[in-house]
Amino acid sequence: MSAEAVWTPEDIPDLSGRTILLTGPTMGGLGHYTALELARRGAYLILAGRTLSKVDATVSAIRKEVPGAQLEVLELDLASLASVRKAAAEAAVLGPIDVLVNNAGVMGTPYARTEDGLELQMATNHFGPFLLTGLLLPQLVASGAGRVVSVSSLMHTVALKAPLGDPLVKKGRYQRWPVYGQSKLANLLFTGELERRCRAKGVPVSAVAAHPGFSGTHLVANGQTGRASGGIASILDATVKGISQPADAGAWPSLMAVTADLPGDAYVGPSGFKQLGGPPRRVGRSKLAKDTDAARRLWEISEETVGLRYP
Ligand SMILES: NC(=O)c1ccc[n+]([C@@H]2O[C@H](COP(=O)([O-])OP(=O)(O)OC[C@H]3O[C@@H](n4cnc5c(N)ncnc54)[C@H](OP(=O)(O)O)[C@@H]3O)[C@@H](O)[C@H]2O)c1
Structure with a gap:
């Protein structure tokens, strides 16, 4: 597909026989609408979420539309x-995975450290997906042409530098928006580095990224409250729904990716005004x-942090 071409869901081929693992499928979010459209085209979907009752609600909603x-x-x-390792171990019996969609994320959360000592936004948006991708790599390889899609953001542009400090050490005052921007910059650095490493080692997996512009999901409410x-x-x-594009349209870039x-x-995103929608x-x-040096350095820091080297 050329760099200029605009895409619509009518371009989605039949996905029968394809396995897609998607994180963050909560109702009303981008994951829900991405999964719904993929289910319509016949994909076998593994929906990975932290709140099982929420994932079950999405399963029921999708089954209603796609029996x-x-x-x-x-x-x-x-x-x-630990949860990422447990989930990957459970997913190991599900066979080859054609596409991993690293969609789940948090935005602008108050300062918090996870049980692993990591800042919450970087943990959720980068380190968790980094480990998940590495652990699922054998299944992505087994599909013959695996793909990893990372959902980044326009907000990656607010990051003034890459997150290359020691992730276990707090340096200076925590600023929730720049840190979110850094976590979304990390998604793009991760995508580029994963792609380069797979090509260099002849690993049959490719990496691409998407952003949804500004879409009416629960992201703001979840992050702030x-x-x-x-x-x-x-x-x-x-308020967010009143000023943004609908969440189902926000899923289009992910679906294209x-x-x-x-x-x-x-990297794909909306074609409209300032890439906010369309x-x-x-x-x-x-x-x-x-910055390929920053991408390489972030990769090394991430390997050290999660205790896994790949590909
Ligand atoms: N909406 C936008 O305008 C926008 C713009 C740019 C980028 N994005 C990106 O789009 C992606 C999807 O966000 P969204 O807008 O659809 O927001 P959302 O409605 O809040 O959905 C976020 C999803 O991530 C899940 N999640 C959060 N923390 C998690 C964790 N620790 N483990 C597993 N899952 C977790 C949530 O699960 P729970 O429901 O259980 O909390 C939910 O399913 C994010 O990566 C976000 O950065 C969104």
């Missing part, structure tokens, strides 16, 4: 390296996101 949908549920808390509804969370949710014929390290196409990224 024959093939859906598997996996418990996964990306903010816990710790929940998706009730009181101030509902007000935030409604999962299914379109794209070169490795491609049908997706290939888009550019910040200068920092193209």
